[in-house]
Amino acid sequence: MPRANASELLKLAPGILLTNEGGEGHAEQVFMRGFDAREGQDIEFSVGGVPINESGNLHGNGYADTHFIIPELVESLRVLEGPFDPRQGNYAVAGSADYELGLTERGLSARYTTGSFGTQRFLALWGPPGESTHTFAGAEIYQTAGFGQNLDAQRGSAMGQYEGRFGTTGSFCLSTQAYTTHFHTAGVIREEDYESGKIGFYDSYDRSRFALEAVAQGGDASRYSLAADIESHPGDTVLSQQIFIIKRDMRLIENFTGFLLDVQEPLQSIHGQRGDTLDLNVHELTIGARGSARLHADAFGLRQELELGYFARGDQANGTQQRLEAGTGVPYKTDTNLDSQLGDIGLYGDLNLRPLRWLSLRGGARAEIVTYDVLNNCAAQTVAHPLTTHPPIDQSCLDQQNYGRPREPDQVTSTSGVAFLPRASLIAGPFRNLSLSASYGKGIRSVDPNYINLGVQAAFASITAYEGGVAYAGNVRSATVVARSVVFRTVVDRDLIFDQTAGRNVLGVGTTRTGWLGALRLTGAFFDESANLTLVRATYNDDGSAVAYVPGVVFRSDSALFRTLPWPVLGKPIRTTLSAGITYVGRRPLPYGEVSGTLFTIDASASAEWANYELRLSATNLLDTQYRLGEYNYASDFHSQPQPTLVPERTFTAGPPRALFLTLGFNFGGS
Amino acid sequence: MKRAPVFSLALAAASGCVAQTGGQTVDFQVAAAGPADAVAAQPLTFTNSAGWEVVLNQAKLHIGAVYLDESRPVSGGQATGCYLTGSYVAQETAGLDVDLLNPGLQLFPAKAHGITEPAALIGQVWLTGGDINASTDPTPILVVAGTATQAGASFPFTGTVTISSNRQAATSGAAGGDPICKARIVTPIEAVSIQTTGRLLLRIDPRDYFAGVDFSQLPLDETTSGYAFSDSPSVAGYSPTGFQLYTNLHQTAPYTFSWTDLL
Numbered sequence: 019m020p021r022a023n024a025s026e027l028l029k030l031a032p033g034i035l036l037t038n039e040g041g042e043g044h045a046e047q048v049f050m051r052g053f054d055a056r057e058g059q060d061i062e063f064s065v066g067g068v069p070i071n072e073s074g075n076l077h078g079n080g081y082a083d084t085h086f087i088i089p090e091l092v093e094s095l096r097v098l099e100g101p102f103d104p105r106q107g108n109y110a111v112a113g114s115a116d117y118e119l120g121l122t123e124r125g126l127s128a129r130y131t132t133g134s135f136g137t138q139r140f141l142a143l144w145g146p147p148g149e150s151t152h153t154f155a156g157a158e159i160y161q162t163a164g165f166g167q168n169l170d171a172q173r174g175s176a177m178g179q180y181e182g183r184f185g186t187t188g189s190f191c192l193s194t195q196a197y198t199t200h201f202h203t204a205g206v207i208r209e210e211d212y213e214s215g216k217i218g219f220y221d222s223y224d225r226s227r228f229a230l231e232a233v234a235q236g237g238d239a240s241r242y243s244l245a246a247d248i249e250s251h252p253g254d255t256v257l258s259q260q261i262f263i264i265k266r267d268m269r270l271i272e273n274f275t276g277f278l279l280d281v282q283e284p285l286q287s288i289h290g291q292r293g294d295t296l297d298l299n300v301h302e303l304t305i306g307a308r309g310s311a312r313l314h315a316d317a318f319g320l321r322q323e324l325e326l327g328y329f330a331r332g333d334q335a336n337g338t339q340q341r342l343e344a345g346t347g348v349p350y351k352t353d354t355n356l357d358s359q360l361g362d363i364g365l366y367g368d369l370n371l372r373p374l375r376w377l378s379l380r381g382g383a384r385a386e387i388v389t390y391d392v393l394n395n396c397a398a399q400t401v402a403h404p405l406t407t408h409p410p411i412d413q414s415c416l417d418q419q420n421y422g423r424p425r426e427p428d429q430v431t432s433t434s435g436v437a438f439l440p441r442a443s444l445i446a447g448p449f450r451n452l453s454l455s456a457s458y459g460k461g462i463r464s465v466d467p468n469y470i471n472l473g474v475q476a477a478f479a480s481i482t483a484y485e486g487g488v489a490y491a492g493n494v495r496s497a498t499v500v501a502r503s504v505v506f507r508t509v510v511d512r513d514l515i516f517d518q519t520a521g522r523n524v525l526g527v528g529t530t531r532t533g534w535l536g537a538l539r540l541t542g543a544f545f546d547e548s549a550n551l552t553l554v555r556a557t558y559n560d561d562g563s564a565v566a567y568v569p570g571v572v573f574r575s576d577s578a579l580f581r582t583l584p585w586p587v588l589g590k591p592i593r594t595t596l597s598a599g600i601t602y603v604g605r606r607p608l609p610y611g612e613v614s615g616t617l618f619t620i621d622a623s624a625s626a627e628w629a630n631y632e633l634r635l636s637a638t639n640l641l642d643t644q645y646r647l648g649e650y651n652y653a654s655d656f657h658s659q660p661q662p663t664l665v666p667e668r669t670f671t672a673g674p675p676r677a678l679f680l681t682l683g684f685n686f687g688g689s
Numbered sequence: 690m691k692r693a694p695v696f697s698l699a700l701a702a703a704s705g706c707v708a709q710t711g712g713q714t715v716d717f718q719v720a721a722a723g724p725a726d727a728v729a730a731q732p733l734t735f736t737n738s739a740g741w742e743v744v745l746n747q748a749k750l751h752i753g754a755v756y757l758d759e760s761r762p763v764s765g766g767q768a769t770g771c772y773l774t775g776s777y778v779a780q781e782t783a784g785l786d787v788d789l790l791n792p793g794l795q796l797f798p799a800k801a802h803g804i805t806e807p808a809a810l811i812g813q814v815w816l817t818g819g820d821i822n823a824s825t826d827p828t829p830i831l832v833v834a835g836t837a838t839q840a841g842a843s844f845p846f847t848g849t850v851t852i853s854s855n856r857q858a859a860t861s862g863a864a865g866g867d868p869i870c871k872a873r874i875v876t877p878i879e880a881v882s883i884q885t886t887g888r889l890l891l892r893i894d895p896r897d898y899f900a901g902v903d904f905s906q907l908p909l910d911e912t913t914s915g916y917a918f919s920d921s922p923s924v925a926g927y928s929p930t931g932f933q934l935y936t937n938l939h940q941t942a943p944y945t946f947s948w949t950d951l952l
Binding site: 210564606609 | 707708709710711712713714753754756771772776777778779780782784802803804805806815817819820821822868870
């Protein structure tokens with residue numbers, strides 16, 4: 019299946035559901051193994067080893083926006099479920115995902131896509147013949163008017179990489195990347211307002227007559243990075259070293275609750291509800307490195323391996339969040355203004371021991387330190403007994419304490435934490451193509467700097483995960499079969515729970531996920547089928563109730579048929595491919611005893627390649643199902659009734675209707 | 690016998706079961722009524738705390754909305770806020786003119802929406818004809834008429850209470866002042882928990898509106914040759930009777946929430 023962006027490649031991994039309530043430039047919300055990983059906070063994302071998770075992002079610590087990755091340049095995606103590999107670091111709660119970049123199609127390629135909702139995409143790729151697939155350049159320009167109100171987007175992305183060699187065994191790789199986008203988002207719709215005809219399914223309150231916003235929801239994002247890798251193979255050792263620098267900026271304008279939260283406070287001029295629009299701005303600079311030495315030796319007649327490595331990153335993050343007046347777009351309140359200096363250094367040892375031909379013991383341990391130095395530029399926001407002669411009227415960041423004692427509005431807080439994370443996997447087999455495995459691991463997710471400022475001393479949440487499974491790999495007639503069945507359990511001591519008032523996940527109580535996943539891959543001469551099913555139960559540790567928003571059932575199937583037609587044209591064959599992707603997501607528990615609807619969508623694509631030319635027609639949501647991509651149950655008031663709506667009510671974000679896209683492409687100069 | 694977790698998961702998935710987060714969301718009817726001992730279409734006769742024999746011929750109250758909340762207000766907290774802290778657990782946002790002399794259930798025109806958990810502790814009755822923050826609202830909130838008698842002296846009276854610019858405190862534009870919305874909300878009224886069946890009943894006893902009123906202090910109404918409660922705090926005749934009626938309108942005593950299975 020063609021993928022609209024790099025996140026969609028994740029759907030090939032079992033149990034993954036992607037949603038996006040924030041628009042095309044907003045990171046995909048990822049559900050994995052029963053985790054509502056939000057924008058990646060529970061998955062360690064990287065591209066060629068360079069981290070994507072953003073430490074210090076105010077919208078969510080570990081926010082991971084993969085839209086900068088041009089999907090045609092993804093050579094492979096390695097998804098590890100659970101925190102069982104010592105190489106996995108911060109944010110590897112549900113697992114990790116590493117994109118490996120490469121371009122197999124050499125020469126100069128260009129593609130133009132046009133389709134529904136004014137969507138256009140220009141793509142150019144260049145892979146010098148004779149060079150490694152890891153040497154390439156690519157760029158895309160994309161724009162769409164969106165499938166509904168206030169859903170337009172524009173973006174541009176460029177990626178380049180050069181892999182060279184030195185000496186007899188050494189290699190190096192230089193990568194660069196640039197990405198920028200401007201987008202809008204429709205936001206949520208109250209179910210009652212849609213049912214009563216006050217607003218359309220694909221509409222936005224921002225454009226409605228009763229909740230018009232001067233500044234519509236949406237945002238901007240950019241990412242620029244440089245990375246360099248070097249690898250050498252002296253003797254029985256593989257040494258590698260990587261350095262990277264990332265500049266990331268983001269603006270996100272969202273309003274989940276309408277006109278609900280701006281209650282009259284004692285030290286404010288009299289006002290009505292001015293609107294809950296959040297204007298969040300993040301500016302980050304990340305510098306880091308990773309390196310490892312991998313040794314191998316023979317023992318018991320088998321190859322044994324030991325790897326020692328480190329990962330280090332420093333983040334300078336500025337995050338502000340203000341509330342905007344609906345009518346004018348003018349900020350009327352500052353919620354947060356943080357300057358954070360964050361450190362994260364991990365050291366690991368990984369063993370791959372094979373005492374017997376049928377037994378492998380993998381694992382080791384990781385030690386991780388995370389440090390916080392947070393300057394809160396708006397540290398004092400309330401004062402119980404202000405100076406009566408000079409009360410701080412309408413000020414967000416106060417300069418007085420109780421009874422008028424003066425103070426500076428800013429304050430620094432710092433803390434740190436060290437975690438020791440043992441991890442191990444035992445693999446027995448194969449026995450008649452069957453392998454058994456058992457894994458145990460501990461992981462961490464560093465907390466939002468905002469919590470450090472609020473006095474939370476623990477620098478991270480801890481995760482303990484267990485997994486046991488059986489896998490089959492073999493041939494059935496002419497088909498290659500890979501299948502596996504896994505049971506898993508993950509316990510988090512403090513989980514992230516979505517809070518619509520903050521517009522992001524906030525730290526909550528502990529949770530436990532227990533589940534099963536089954537995956538099957540069938541590959542033959544003319545077909546490729548990948549299907550997976552995940553069942554999971556996510557509960558709170560304190561009262562055993564279900565964790566809201568987490569789907570209990572996720573099924574995904576990707577099928578492809580490919581063959582060369584027996585009718586060559588001008589002596590050249592026509593290669594064709596038919597593919598389909600089916601997604602089913604079961605009902606999700608929502609707060610206050612509600613449950614969501616199910617999701618069922620089919621995407622399809624047909625393509626033909628002849629000589630240097632390619633023609634592809636693809637459709638998303640082929641059945642044109644009107645579905646609710648995200649469903650929530652919380653209080654919101656969008657002025658759709660004469661009196662405010664203050665009680666939790668179903669709201670949703672609309673999933674896209676059927677869309678058709680036609681792509682024309684050519685390639686010249688390839689080998 | 691305890692099932693294996695995976696077997697339970699498969700069974701749950703196959704049956705379409707979804708784990709529950711707790712509580713339930715319900716839509717239910719809300720009714721308002723006069724006191725249970727009133728007789729429909731007949732005047733309500735009573736003696737107020739100042740010793741006046743009152744025959745009430747008319748008592749109508751306009752309710753803009755009704756809300757129930759999980760939190761009891763903290764003394765001194767949210768000094769000027771109009772919304773309660775914590776989660777609202779029920780709302781009736783369709784307005785209703787209630788005949789307070791009728792003990793029968795008068796249904797609000799649209800169903801209310803609520804959740805069963807957490808339990809409701811406090812209720813709010815919004816006395817408004819439109820936006821709670823609007824500076825003006827010409828809606829007659831309370832309309833009363835009757836006759837008060839004491840020691841042979843009889844005082845036929847009328848009264849109309851509005852909550853508009855006439856209630857905007859002189860200092861309320863400044864910080865720490867009283868926003869107009871506060872004048873339009875009666876709270877904290879003892880609430881009842883939302884049930885999955887039945888309806889919410891709000892009984893309003895108009896007798897409490899006249900507690901302590903000395904009808905002999907009523908100003909003359911030249912248009913009716915009777916007496917009238919003043920609706921304008923800035924005029925001389927407003928105090929004490931107009932002030933008392935307006936104050937009593939905002940006391941919680943006249944308002945009682947209950948959950949009922951009555952049709």
